Amino acid sequence: MALELSQDVVALTAALVDIESVSRNEGRIVDEIDAALRALDHLEVTRLGNSLVARTRLGRPERVVVAGHVDTVPVNANLPARNDGTLLHGLGSCDMKGGVAVALKLAAGVPEPERDVTYVFYECEEVEATENGLRKIAEARPDLLEADFAILMEPSDGVVEAGCQGTLRVDVSVRGERAHSARAWRGVNAIHRAVDVLARLNDYEPRRPVIDGLEYHEGLNAVLVNGGVATNVLPDLCTVTVNYRFAPDRSEEQALAFVRGFFEGYEVEVTDTSPGALPGLGLPAAKAFIDAVGGIVNPKFGWTDVARFTELGIPAVNYGPGDPMLAHKQEEHVPLAQLTGCEQTLRRWLGAF
Amino acid sequence: MALELSQDVVALTAALVDIESVSRNEGRIVDEIDAALRALDHLEVTRLGNSLVARTRLGRPERVVVAGHVDTVPVNANLPARNDGTLLHGLGSCDMKGGVAVALKLAAGVPEPERDVTYVFYECEEVEATENGLRKIAEARPDLLEADFAILMEPSDGVVEAGCQGTLRVDVSVRGERAHSARAWRGVNAIHRAVDVLARLNDYEPRRPVIDGLEYHEGLNAVLVNGGVATNVLPDLCTVTVNYRFAPDRSEEQALAFVRGFFEGYEVEVTDTSPGALPGLGLPAAKAFIDAVGGIVNPKFGWTDVARFTELGIPAVNYGPGDPMLAHKQEEHVPLAQLTGCEQTLRRWLGAF
Numbered sequence: 001m002a003l004e005l006s007q008d009v010v011a012l013t014a015a016l017v018d019i020e021s022v023s024r025n026e027g028r029i030v031d032e033i034d035a036a037l038r039a040l041d042h043l044e045v046t047r048l049g050n051s052l053v054a055r056t057r058l059g060r061p062e063r064v065v066v067a068g069h070v071d072t073v074p075v076n077a078n079l080p081a082r083n084d085g086t087l088l089h090g091l092g093s094c095d096m097k098g099g100v101a102v103a104l105k106l107a108a109g110v111p112e113p114e115r116d117v118t119y120v121f122y123e124c125e126e127v128e129a130t131e132n133g134l135r136k137i138a139e140a141r142p143d144l145l146e147a148d149f150a151i152l153m154e155p156s157d158g159v160v161e162a163g164c165q166g167t168l169r170v171d172v173s174v175r176g177e178r179a180h181s182a183r184a185w186r187g188v189n190a191i192h193r194a195v196d197v198l199a200r201l202n203d204y205e206p207r208r209p210v211i212d213g214l215e216y217h218e219g220l221n222a223v224l225v226n227g228g229v230a231t232n233v234l235p236d237l238c239t240v241t242v243n244y245r246f247a248p249d250r251s252e253e254q255a256l257a258f259v260r261g262f263f264e265g266y267e268v269e270v271t272d273t274s275p276g277a278l279p280g281l282g283l284p285a286a287k288a289f290i291d292a293v294g295g296i297v298n299p300k301f302g303w304t305d306v307a308r309f310t311e312l313g314i315p316a317v318n319y320g321p322g323d324p325m326l327a328h329k330q331e332e333h334v335p336l337a338q339l340t341g342c343e344q345t346l347r348r349w350l351g352a353f
Numbered sequence: 354m355a356l357e358l359s360q361d362v363v364a365l366t367a368a369l370v371d372i373e374s375v376s377r378n379e380g381r382i383v384d385e386i387d388a389a390l391r392a393l394d395h396l397e398v399t400r401l402g403n404s405l406v407a408r409t410r411l412g413r414p415e416r417v418v419v420a421g422h423v424d425t426v427p428v429n430a431n432l433p434a435r436n437d438g439t440l441l442h443g444l445g446s447c448d449m450k451g452g453v454a455v456a457l458k459l460a461a462g463v464p465e466p467e468r469d470v471t472y473v474f475y476e477c478e479e480v481e482a483t484e485n486g487l488r489k490i491a492e493a494r495p496d497l498l499e500a501d502f503a504i505l506m507e508p509s510d511g512v513v514e515a516g517c518q519g520t521l522r523v524d525v526s527v528r529g530e531r532a533h534s535a536r537a538w539r540g541v542n543a544i545h546r547a548v549d550v551l552a553r554l555n556d557y558e559p560r561r562p563v564i565d566g567l568e569y570h571e572g573l574n575a576v577l578v579n580g581g582v583a584t585n586v587l588p589d590l591c592t593v594t595v596n597y598r599f600a601p602d603r604s605e606e607q608a609l610a611f612v613r614g615f616f617e618g619y620e621v622e623v624t625d626t627s628p629g630a631l632p633g634l635g636l637p638a639a640k641a642f643i644d645a646v647g648g649i650v651n652p653k654f655g656w657t658d659v660a661r662f663t664e665l666g667i668p669a670v671n672y673g674p675g676d677p678m679l680a681h682k683q684e685e686h687v688p689l690a691q692l693t694g695c696e697q698t699l700r701r702w703l704g705a706f
Binding site for chain 1: 518520522533534535536537538542544545547548551552554555559570572574575576577578579580581582583584585586587588591593594596598625654655656678
């Protein structure tokens with residue numbers, strides 16, 4: 001069955017929400033999008049796994065990517081979609097089937113854009129990076145992603161969010177020596193020793209560098225703590241899991257060097273790392289887009305796949321309907337006005353009125 | 354089948370070790386002890402569940418309890434028993450089938466003790482207090498435990514350990530406010546706030562009161578710490594589980610009041626509490642025993658069932674073969690010389706030479 005792309009963007013978002021597509025279960029939604037896009041003569045469609053690339057071939061001097069992931073976090077009693085007249089509620093409405101619906105409306109409704117467009121609809125963004133559909137396309141067919149600029153339609157409240165902060169996660173281990181808790185003086189309490197790690201975190205002063213006029217805001221936070229063997233044993237290990245969100249003027253290597261220095265004297269093991277992305281607002285393709293959408297740009301604090309485009313050498317921004325703070329929440333929703341507003345803005349940018 | 358009580362105390366300990374009796378699986382070992390004791394005309398045997406009480410009825414002016422639990426912690430590749438000529442190795446050899454073997458040798462071999470004796474062999478000491486066999490006897494048939502003095506044959510390296518410290522366990526909760534870890538300034542990190550709880554613990558000065566000439570040594574220790582929601586979320590809760598070991602001059606109520614005061618400003622929830630036991634060395638029955646075993650007495654830091662006898666109004670001490678620091682260890686063992694030494698000392702005390 002092919003998705004009906006002639007319905008308005010609100011109805012199309014609702015239809016996408018109603019096709020359950022939790023990560024690793026994107027087969028059906030991608031089949032329906034695939035069938036709908038292949039029916040359009042002006043697009044060349046390529047499928048890799050459960051990801052799709054659909055390209056115009058108009059020979060324009062500039063090519064842009066418009067991308068969105070089709071998977072969602074797990075169902076949480078928030079299906080099917082519900083339209084209350086102002087907001088569309090339901091799993092994925094915000095993150096990010098609203099953005100996917102806008103992209104599909106453009107793909108179908110703007111057959112001759114001023115700029116050539118590469119639409120990307122991809123799987124497995126909400127799970128481990130190795131499964132990520134955009135990453136798989138970049139590895140298997142980097143030619144399909146060649147472009148001058150990319151828009152990732154992640155929720156950004158309909159305002160451009162440029163760049164993104166990197167993220168590094170480490171386990172900081174504090175050691176002690178076991179003993180029976182009735183004879184504590186025979187051991188060394190690893191949980192008590194962790195006071196120094198927490199004191200350093202409390203003393204941390206976040207960097208707030210300004211890059212391309214945008215003020216970033218770093219963060220260094222314990223996100224998990226675990227220690228202890230049994231309730232009558234002095235613990236010999238306490239592990240503090242720390243997440244460092246770093247501004248995009250630091251590389252992953254610089255971020256790790258900072259964290260190792262910060263926790264000098266303790267074992268520091270890296271468990272996850274992703275680079276940030278510079279906003280790149282000085283690049284001509286980015287400038288043109290920002291002018292078209294009204295000139296307002298905010299920094300992106302969270303990590304998104306814009307960093308992946310940056311690694312490919314493609315300037316990229318986040319721009320999409322929905323409040324990013326609602327992503328992954330049971331009550332996520334998207335304002336109907338943002339859906340139609342984003343669609344109109346991007347139609348104008350592509351030269352269709 | 355009845356246990357053979359005529360074999361020497363070392364062989365009897367090995368035979369007891371080889372009857373696997375992890376807590377809640379004491380049926381077979383108690384059946385064998387039961388059959389052996391019922392064959393002895395000088396004992397009146399009562400069974401409650403998998404616990405046994407065997408009493409002489411000689412009308413002596415004084416009655417003493419000799420008690421031991423027959424269960425062990427779980428098997429840990431430490432069966433069957435192995436005698437290396439100096440040490441007997443194996444699960445329960447130290448905690449506390451050596452002590453049980455000594456008690457059985459006395460029960461069978463000293464038919465006319467100078468003091469009437471109540472032997473108690475009980476189940477489920479190594480699990481939650483509600484299952485404890487000694488507790489169940491005390492509740493159902495307190496008359497069976499009436500006595501002037503009690504010896505609990507827990508491992509104490511063949512030296513009298515008097516009294517025991519109490520133990521209190523509480524969860525100390527530190528609250529915060531969730532936020533995405535990329536926007537940490539919107540929340541309050543509960544793990545970071547726990548620095549104050551750990552700082553207080555590091556500043557703790559243990560009381561070391563002297564009672565009946567014995568110096569106790571208190572302890573206040575974090576034994577578990579847990580906090581965190583997910584690796585990209587600022588945590589709103591960090592729980593520090595704290596174990597307070599308190600000298601027996603403090604009641605459970607006083608201990609709790611101290612801990613609540615110590616952690617003032619935080620939620621404190623009690624998860625476990627057991628009172629200590631005063632050494633009671635001034636009592637005539639205790640004095641006579643201590644003289645008989647050579648006069649050396651140490652304080653008991655860990656909690657044992659002597660506290661239960663104290664609650665019943667019966668002065669009690671720990672005295673048994675085996676190093677208490679080996680209890681619950683994979684490599685537990687008992688020196689052969691302590692088995693024979695304890696047996697001889699107690700035989701003398703009961704007037705048999």
